[in-house]
Amino acid sequence: MFSIAHVTDAHLPPMPDFKRRDWSIKRILGYLSWHRNRKTRHSADVLKILKADLAMFAPDHIAVTGDQTNIALDAEYQAAALWMKDLGGAQSVTAIPGNHDAYRPDHDAAFQAHWADYARDDQTSPMAFPFVRKRGNIAFIGVNSAIQTPPFMAWGKVGADQLARLDVVLKALEKEGLARIVLIHHPPHENATAYRRSLLDAADFRGVIERAGAELILHGHLHKSVKASIKGPQGPVPVRGAGAASSNGQGHIPPAHYHMIKVAEMPQSWQIQIDHRQIDTARRVFATTDEEILNLPKPVISG
Numbered sequence: 001m002f003s004i005a006h007v008t009d010a011h012l013p014p015m016p017d018f019k020r021r022d023w024s025i026k027r028i029l030g031y032l033s034w035h036r037n038r039k040t041r042h043s044a045d046v047l048k049i050l051k052a053d054l055a056m057f058a059p060d061h062i063a064v065t066g067d068q069t070n071i072a073l074d075a076e077y078q079a080a081a082l083w084m085k086d087l088g089g090a091q092s093v094t095a096i097p098g099n100h101d102a103y104r105p106d107h108d109a110a111f112q113a114h115w116a117d118y119a120r121d122d123q124t125s126p127m128a129f130p131f132v133r134k135r136g137n138i139a140f141i142g143v144n145s146a147i148q149t150p151p152f153m154a155w156g157k158v159g160a161d162q163l164a165r166l167d168v169v170l171k172a173l174e175k176e177g178l179a180r181i182v183l184i185h186h187p188p189h190e191n192a193t194a195y196r197r198s199l200l201d202a203a204d205f206r207g208v209i210e211r212a213g214a215e216l217i218l219h220g221h222l223h224k225s226v227k228a229s230i231k232g233p234q235g236p237v238p239v240r241g242a243g244a245a246s247s248n249g250q251g252h253i254p255p256a257h258y259h260m261i262k263v264a265e266m267p268q269s270w271q272i273q274i275d276h277r278q279i280d281t282a283r284r285v286f287a288t289t290d291e292e293i294l295n296l297p298k299p300v301i302s303g
């Protein structure tokens with residue numbers, strides 16, 4: 001049994017001040033949006049309560065699926081690195097970026113500079129996407145859907161090169177008999193969200209999964225719990241989205257939610273238990289609000 005906490009969209013508060021040299025239209029809009037309403041919804045206090053809940057379960061690994069920052073300032077990248085270190089450090093925390101972490105033209109370099117240890121492939125160096133981190137009988141595959149977008153757009157895109165490598169990587173991991181957990185910030189299933197927030201090449205991503213397979217896909221971005229699936233070679237591949245980790249439930253986004261996942265290997269299948277943990281803001285504790293048990297048939301390996 002291997003346990004994984006899936007945490008996403010921390011949008012770490014507070015927002016640092018930013019200097020004139022960091023200005024861009026996108027960032028100014030993001031800054032105003034933070035001060036107009038987001039700062040009342042994302043709470044450091046909620047993150048503290050989350051940390052206590054995670055400590056109680058002591059999962060083997062924590063998967064963080066993007067939007068650790070708000071407008072991708074260096075100070076926010078640094079704060080997120082400290083937050084992840086505090087959650088367990090690079091050996092037991094894996095992170096990918098979200099669209100908010102790409103509010104700068106050099107977002108790949110910023111990710112590399114501050115978070116590379118949390119996205120370091122077991123084999124290749126320097127960091128590249130998709131990366132693979134194997135832990136026990138689990139393989140985490142980190143996909144980068146974060147791109148710089150025009151004002152008011154929150155698109156994601158994986159890109160043809162990364163998709164081609166993803167296909168190869170998933171097929172290779174299948175042969176190794178590992179449970180493949182794909183991490184991607186944007187939801188990849190059909191009709192997941194409005195165009196302005198969507199994954200532009202979601203259909204191509206789904207094509208890769210349909211050919212190569214995966215046991216579970218975890219995403220963020222929508223700030224709410226999502227249960228969906230996409231086609232795999234042997235049947236549906238579950239897609240699960242978690243809520244925003246720092247949400248205090250004010251405004252239109254639900255209170256903080258995360259997944260506590262347990263993966264058990266059976267002779268013919270992977271049994272994946274997903275407990276949905278959500279904060280009760282009045283009692284200031286997380287509680288399980290939903291439990292699922294999924295059985296994924298193990299791939300039939302040919303050749």
Ligand SMILES: [Fe+2]
Nearest residue numbers: 009067221223
């Ligand atoms: Fe977000």
Ligand SMILES: [Fe+2]
Nearest residue numbers: 067098099221
């Ligand atoms: Fe996002």
